[in-house]
Amino acid sequence: MQMLVAKYNYWIYITLMMIGLYAMIAKNNLVKKIVGMSIFQTAIILFYVSIGAKRGATIPIIEHGHGEGHGAGTHMVHAVDYINPLPHVLMLTAIVVAVATLGVALALAIRVYNRYNTLEEDEILAQIREK
Amino acid sequence: MKIIGLIIAVLTGALLIYGTVDFPGWADPASPASTHLSPHFIEKTMEETSVPNIVTAVLADYRSYDTMFETTVIFSGGVVCFILLRIFRRKEPEDRLYRHVLTGATIRVKEGGKIPPDSDDFERIDTLWTPHDLIIKTVCRLLIPFIQLFGLYVIAHGHHSPGGGFQGGVILGASIMLLAISQDLRTAVQRMREKVDALLSPTGVFIYAGTGALCLLLGLNFMDYSALASVLYVDPVTARSHGILIVEIGVGVAVMATIIWIYNNLSSAGKYDEGL
Numbered sequence: 001m002q003m004l005v006a007k008y009n010y011w012i013y014i015t016l017m018m019i020g021l022y023a024m025i026a027k028n029n030l031v032k033k034i035v036g037m038s039i040f041q042t043a044i045i046l047f048y049v050s051i052g053a054k055r056g057a058t059i060p061i062i063e064h065g066h067g068e069g070h071g072a073g074t075h076m077v078h079a080v081d082y083i084n085p086l087p088h089v090l091m092l093t094a095i096v097v098a099v100a101t102l103g104v105a106l107a108l109a110i111r112v113y114n115r116y117n118t119l120e121e122d123e124i125l126a127q128i129r130e131k
Numbered sequence: 132m133k134i135i136g137l138i139i140a141v142l143t144g145a146l147l148i149y150g151t152v153d154f155p156g157w158a159d160p161a162s163p164a165s166t167h168l169s170p171h172f173i174e175k176t177m178e179e180t181s182v183p184n185i186v187t188a189v190l191a192d193y194r195s196y197d198t199m200f201e202t203t204v205i206f207s208g209g210v211v212c213f214i215l216l217r218i219f220r221r222k223e224p225e226d227r228l229y230r231h232v233l234t235g236a237t238i239r240v241k242e243g244g245k246i247p248p249d250s251d252d253f254e255r256i257d258t259l260w261t262p263h264d265l266i267i268k269t270v271c272r273l274l275i276p277f278i279q280l281f282g283l284y285v286i287a288h289g290h291h292s293p294g295g296g297f298q299g300g301v302i303l304g305a306s307i308m309l310l311a312i313s314q315d316l317r318t319a320v321q322r323m324r325e326k327v328d329a330l331l332s333p334t335g336v337f338i339y340a341g342t343g344a345l346c347l348l349l350g351l352n353f354m355d356y357s358a359l360a361s362v363l364y365v366d367p368v369t370a371r372s373h374g375i376l377i378v379e380i381g382v383g384v385a386v387m388a389t390i391i392w393i394y395n396n397l398s399s400a401g402k403y404d405e406g407l
Contacts, residue, residue, distance in 0.1 A: 006156035011148060018144040026136030053158040054165060060185040061292070062177050077177060079170035080160055085185040086169050089194060092186065093201040096297045096386060100208025103393035107215040110400050 009050050017043035030112060030119045034105045041098045045091045052087035060085035180371040182290045190295060191375040191382075195354040198378075199339050202385050206336050209389035213329070216401030228260065229253045257315055257405045271313035278306040286383040290372065296379035300386025307391050316399055316406025319391075325403065328392040335385025342377050 020043060023036025060082045109119060116124045155162035172189055182188040190198050227240045232254055279302075286299030311319035343354040351358035356374025357367035365373065398406040 007151050007154060009157050010151040010154055014144050014147045014151070017147075018140040021143065022136050022140040025139060026133045050157070051162070051164045054160045055158040057160070059293070060173065062183040062185065064177070064183050077174050079165075079173045082173045082185065084165045084169040085172055085189050087164070088186045089189045092190060092295070092297055093198060096301065097201055097204050099301075099390065100205045100393070103397060104208050104211050104215075106397055107212040110397070111215055114400070
């Protein structure tokens with residue numbers, strides 16, 4: 001019970017990730033597969049952001065007054081007061097790259113639709129076998 | 132297939148949940164991710180780069196190689212969409228619809244028919260044209276300049292508040308997309324032509340990589356912005372802050388152009404005549 005309360009966040013991400021994985025494997029429609037891929041990516045993003053969380057800490061922007069130069073030496077910065085910035089950096093770039101990959105996936109889906117006039121996987125496969 | 136997929140998903144999920152036994156608890160300050168590298172970033176960023184927003188500093192300075200190639204990935208995504216979808220053959224659509232602005236009468240021009248001369252009396256309309264809603268049109272026209280201003284603010288103020296090149300670039304791109312949705316695709320393409328997209332997208336990547344190469348030419352490592360101190364006439368710490376700004380502008384330009392490029396290609400399936 002103690003373990004469940006301490007780690008419920010991971011369980012949520014794993015559930016979300018498996019929903020995406022199931023959609024990618026089992027769904028017949030190509031756009032639904034792409035939606036599944038997006039859900040999968042979102043689960044990973046949530047997982048990373050939650051790794052960066054610290055109890056009692058604030059966002060990773062250092063508080064500073066005006067006109068004090070570089071701020072070095074004026075006051076000490078303690079690592080416990082700020083959450084881990086590293087996962088945020090990784091996910092910041094990952095979100096935009098996810099948009100680019102989503103664009104490529106949708107472009108491929110449009111090409112497939114132009115060629116076969118359908119986005120259902122079984123119908124596409126049947127048309128390929130006929131040839 | 133559905134059964135196999137369900138079995139795979141449930142098995143993988145069970146294995147992953149079993150793996151969480153070794154994971155640190157929720158928001159644990161002593162977790163491995165927060166103990167090795169991140170304290171250095173949090174405590175030294177201010178004196179090493181003079182940037183209060185640690186995320187920006189790590190993104191564009193400490194991990195600048197990573198970000199440079201992320202920008203390249205986005206550019207590649209735009210190029211792939213362009214190559215897959217763009218149709219260059221000038222195949223005229225069967226029927227073009229024109230609308231007489233004064234009377235509201237719609238003219239259907241058959242294939243090979245004479246297109247009305249370029250006058251202000253006629254405007255080209257989409258096949259699924261509906262009369263423009265006054266509220267949507269006016270609100271979008273009022274909002275777009277402010278959205279773009281906010282995008283520029285997010286890029287320029289990324290050192291001191293949440294923001295930076297990626298976010299600001301996406302906001303700038305979204306403003307042009309809003310134009311395309313509220314009016315039509317041709318209006319947006321007239322404002323931001325395809326050539327501009329295709330030029331700005333690699334220009335952003337070039338600004339990023341060029342800044343890194345400039346540091347190399349000035350005698351320090353690739354992407355070590357303190358080398359820019361002699362060019363910008365500031366001390367090395369401030370030079371790193373300015374170098375981050377230059378790089379963020381490059382990222383913003385690349386992201387903005389690529390997002391618009393991808394949108395134009397996807398929404399019109401490469402024809403650039405009728406969008407969503």
